[in-house]
Amino acid sequence: MDREPRAEVRATIHEHLAWWGLKRFTSDADYFVWQRKQLSPADLTQLNAQIDRKRGGERRDEVAFYDLTTQPLMLPVLYSQRYEYYCEIGSHVAARFGNANSILDFGCGVGILSTFYATQYADRQFVGVDRSPASIAVAREKARKLGLTNIRFECVDVESENLAGAYDLIVATHALVQAEQDPGIPSHSWQTFERARDAKQQAAFEQRTGIGIRLDRLRASLAREGRMIVSEKTRQLARRVPFQRALAGRGLQPVEAPKPIHYQLVEEVADDGPFYVLGRGAPQQFQWDESPEPDAGGPFDRNNLKTDSTDPDAPLYENHWPSAQRVWEKLHDTHLLKETTNQGPDGRQLHVELGQAEEGVYLYCANTLDQRQLVIVEPARMVMLESYYQEIASSVL
Ligand SMILES: C[S@@+](CC[C@H](N)C(=O)[O-])C[C@H]1O[C@@H](n2cnc3c(N)ncnc32)[C@H](O)[C@@H]1O
Structure with missing residues (x-):
């Protein structure tokens, strides 16, 4: 199986994103000038109000937000903010299809990446599911315009419905752990980064973030030898640990070393992931990493503590x-x-x-x-x- 994205795959993603009307910006200022040209102040007010409501974590507010993003003027403006995310995730996923014939893209949104995968692998069958009806309507329309006959989209909320079928590969990127405000599980004391193996705490995390039911339903739709590709905003240890334990608890094990994902968004550099490729019941070849991520803490040399700062308040x-x-x-x-x-x-x-x-x-x-x-x-x-x-x-x- 190819591991690193090929240069030509990355090149095709740019063409694909341009077809969707997305623009790539190297300066935030340029992006905001463009945003203000495309969207009226009333649009922006409506959008910001919906973003605030979505933060409350209610299902209906989240669906309303994703529905709103599909409006023809909003779609390219909003999704252009995620341009580098699509390049990074899209190229990594596309390099890992292996022999999978049937592929499910869970939480596919408007289908920007699902349609990319389907154009890249015309001989495979794809299904995209999402609970935002407007997103599914756009995804179907775009697939039709792209002439894709190997993909269909279904409006399903996996928290309330089972998924039909058994897939060789299930892809879930930025779709499983939607609760962005959830801090995760604390370590068992300030002296350690370790988390207690507390079944109640784990179950509470899985329940309040909705990840338990989502994973149960996805896992039930995975073929016996199937693979899952998963990447979420779970880089922080407090979220990473319970997320990994939720995966492991369902018999999913990494079949390659999980890797951090790094890309530029408008107004922030996103460090998220890790990017996991998982096998169902696969032998444990890679350990789950529950240690803090490597950081940028300066080297400590006790013989040379003086900073060369001219600021008298600068610490040693x-x-x-x-x-x-x-x-x-x-x-x-x-x-x-x-x-x-x-x-x-x-x-x-x-x-x-x-x-x-x-x-x-x-x-x-x-x-x-x-x-x-x-x-x-x-x-x-x-x-x-x-x-x-x-x-x-x-x-x-
Ligand atoms: C941040 S978007 C990500 C879209 C796409 N996977 C991507 O990487 O660009 C998350 C999507 O997951 C969908 N989603 C969240 N929970 C879901 C659920 N329980 N069932 C179906 N779709 C869900 C949302 O409607 C939304 O479109």
Whole structure:
């Protein structure tokens, strides 16, 4: 099976996205100029109000949002924001069809990627399903215009209906974990990134995000030797762990090393994924990774802590990433001055401590959603850290 997207596949995606009326922008400012030319202030107000409602997580608001995105003027404007996502995900998925003859694209939306796959693999049969009726109507119309006879689209909400058929490959990209506001599952204490194997907590996550029922229904539609390709916004450990456990709990195992996905969106660089290729009942060749993602925490050299900053308030060392924990654990001759651990009613914890070490005065902060922060300053600047300490220690969870 091909693993890396071929250059010609990437080139065809650009043609395909252009056919859909999507534009590629290298500057956010250019995108917003274009957006304001295409959409009236009233359109933008309506859209923003619908985006806010969707955040509430109600099914009807989510469906209404996706229905709204299909309006002829809105569609290219909104989906152009996801241009690089389509290139990245589309090319990775298209490189992994293997021998699959029947392919389901779950949560296909208006079918931008499903129609791409169907044009690339004219000899395979595709089905796209989505619960947004307007998205399915657009998908059908676009497939007809593209002359595709190997794809059909169905309006199905898998939370309330079973899927018919048994597919060799099921693709679900940005469709399984819709609950973007859900923080996931906290670690079992501020000292660790580990999550307890708590069946109740896992079941609650699967239920409130709707992922349990979605996965059950997809898994039931997967052929015996079938594969699943899944990529969601589950890079943060607190979401990644319960998501992976939900997959593993249904007998799905990675058949290649899960990889992080990185692409540019309007106004943000998205780090999401991982991109998983899973086999049903496949032997365990790759371990699920439950460790924090590699981060950009600066290297720690205790012999050379002085920054070359001209700012007198600049700390000797600062790390706002999970790797701060490793550095904090290795500080020399620490003497704790004060510490507070706040606990929320749901078990979340926030710990902050102020201490002295051979390296300087330090403030360390850690919570059960994997945030870590270590700041080391010269002893003479301790007052600054004390005020941060008070601020953090008095926060309510
Ligand atoms: C963010 S869009 C992603 C669309 C497409 N997969 C892509 O990658 O561009 C998520 C889609 O999943 C659909 N969806 C969410 N939950 C669903 C469910 N329970 N049944 C069917 N479709 C669902 C939504 O209607 C929406 O069109």
